[in-house]
Amino acid sequence: MVDESAQGAGPDSRDREFDIVVYGATGFVGELVAAHLAETAPEGTRIALAGRSEEKLALTRGRLGERAQKWPLVVAEAGDGAAIRAIAERTRVVATTVGPYVKYGRALVAACADAGTDYVDLCGEALFVRDSIDAHHERAAATGARIVHGCGFDAIPSDIGVHVLFERVRADGAGELADTTLVLSSVRGGVSGGTIDSVRTQVDTLKRDPALRKLALDPYTLSPDRPGEPDLGRQSDIVLARGRAVSPGLRGTLAPFGMAAYNTRIVRRSNALRGYAYGRGFRYREVMSVGGSPLSPLLAAGMAAGLAGLVVGLALPPTRFLLDRILPKPGEGPGEKARARGHFTIDVYATTTTGARYTARFKAQGDPGYQATAVMLGQSALALALDREALPALPGLPGGGGGVLTPATGIGDALVDRLRAAGMEISAGVAG
Structure with a gap:
């Protein structure tokens, strides 16, 4: 049985029928999440597939x-409001892989906010998260629901990586x-x-609405207090950087990282939700290495052109029409061997502000x-369901816990501990 002392008290109390509902379990990633939970969830964890x-x-x-x-x-169409509300009311946590979230996610977020049910997803859509904040943050804060977007490669390595770095510096x-x-x-x-x-x-949304284009380009798209954000000048997401300017040991030119437009805004929201604990002068960007060869400037420039070309295309x-025929389609994915051979390292x-240099790694x-x-989303759900007493509190929110949050502010060290136990390397220290 699950250790009830670890579950703690929460808005989704122990009388809920389930601990976790995996919504979208028949999709490619949804089944991977369910499989991870089947392998790793503690005995007695009450899980349902929807x-x-x-x-x-x-x-x-x-x-x-x-x-x-x-x-x-549990059978529930994304457009069936009653069925979606029933899911939220029956469980302590919903983990959903059903996207695009702007199409299929609004009703579920609303239902979880109303029911005081914690929620995690794989969303990488900044405008959907902005909509979620505007529509549901206050309600979720009142009910104690932790609505945590971006609990996959978008944007846990970024948000948790900066979190552990900040904690070490502090x-x-x-x-x-x-x-x-x-x-x-x-x-x-x-x-x-x-x-x-x-x-x-x-892309389709931004084509239709110039106001949304302007919002999407704002580095503080997800800020809880946009007028209160510091003016740090232009903070572009399409960045070319010299490696040595980032760290003395890095060679070559660094290319733009395609997920930066979303991840950077999640990290900046974490800073704001924590009362700007990272710093008012916290200037954050994301790039990727293309190696340290003499060709790295050309490779980096090619990456930048490719990203811009994809959006324009x-x-x-x-x-x-051509891209739709060759790009991966929802529900498709690599085989088991290819998935196992994959990897990533983020530094x-x-x-x-004292001139010290620090580094963190997420591998x-x-x-x-x-x-x-699948591991990141599954462990996020388990942390919310089973580690209530270890979750971070945020001053200024009712009970210190609810609202539309981020991985760092909604789950924090409870997630760090679980991901480390699942075999991921998460570390921080003084730069050598």
Whole structure:
């Protein structure tokens, strides 16, 4: 049985029928999340699988092994408000992989905020998160629901990486974070069809609404207090940087990181929600290594052009038609061996207000967008369901806990501990 003392008291009290509902369990990543929970959830954890087809849910459950064979199945269409509310009211935590979230996620977030039910997703859609904040943050704060977006490769390594870096700097009394750069140092893995579909949906939205385009380009898109944010000048997401300017040991030119437009805004929201604990002069960006060869400037420039070209290509009908035929589709993904061969290493470099240099590392085995993401989402759900007393409190929120939060502010060290136990390397220290 689950240790009830570890569960603690929360708005989703112990009389809920389930601890975790995996919504979208029949999808490619949804099944990976369910499989991870079947392998690692403590004995007695009450888990249910939810989706729109009972037949497909039964087939999914049949592939999950003996531990999952008694898990209940819950049928709910994303557009069926009553069914979605019933899910939220029956469980302590909902983990959803059903995206694009701007299309399929609004009702579930609203239901969880109303019911005081914790919620985690794989959202990489900044405008959806902004909408979620505006519509549900105050309600979730009142009910105690922790609504935590971005609990996969978007944006746990970024948000948790900066979190552990900040905690080490604070413990050392080394001042506040100033110039801080995340570098995707190495990676092997594919781009998920769900991610591509989210990008496609966001491009369509931005084409229709100039006001949303302006909001999307704001580095503080997700701020809880936009007028109170510091003016640190232009903070572009398409960045070319000299390696040595980031850290003396880095060579070559660093290329733009395609997920920076979302991740950076999550990290800046964490800073604001924590009362700007990272620092009012916290200047944050994300890039990726293309190696240290003499060709790195050309490779980095090619990456920048490729990212811009993808967005433009999806916006123009002729190239959109071609891209839709060759890009991964939702529900598709690599095989088991390819997922196992994947990996990523992220390093965060910071200079503090005292002039000290620090670095943090987040490293994991497994395809970032599939296998590693399934672990991150599954462990986020388990932390919310079973580690209530270890979750961070935020001053100014009712009970210190509810609202539309981030991985660092909503789950924090409870998630760090779980991910380390799951085999991920998460560390921080003084830069050598």
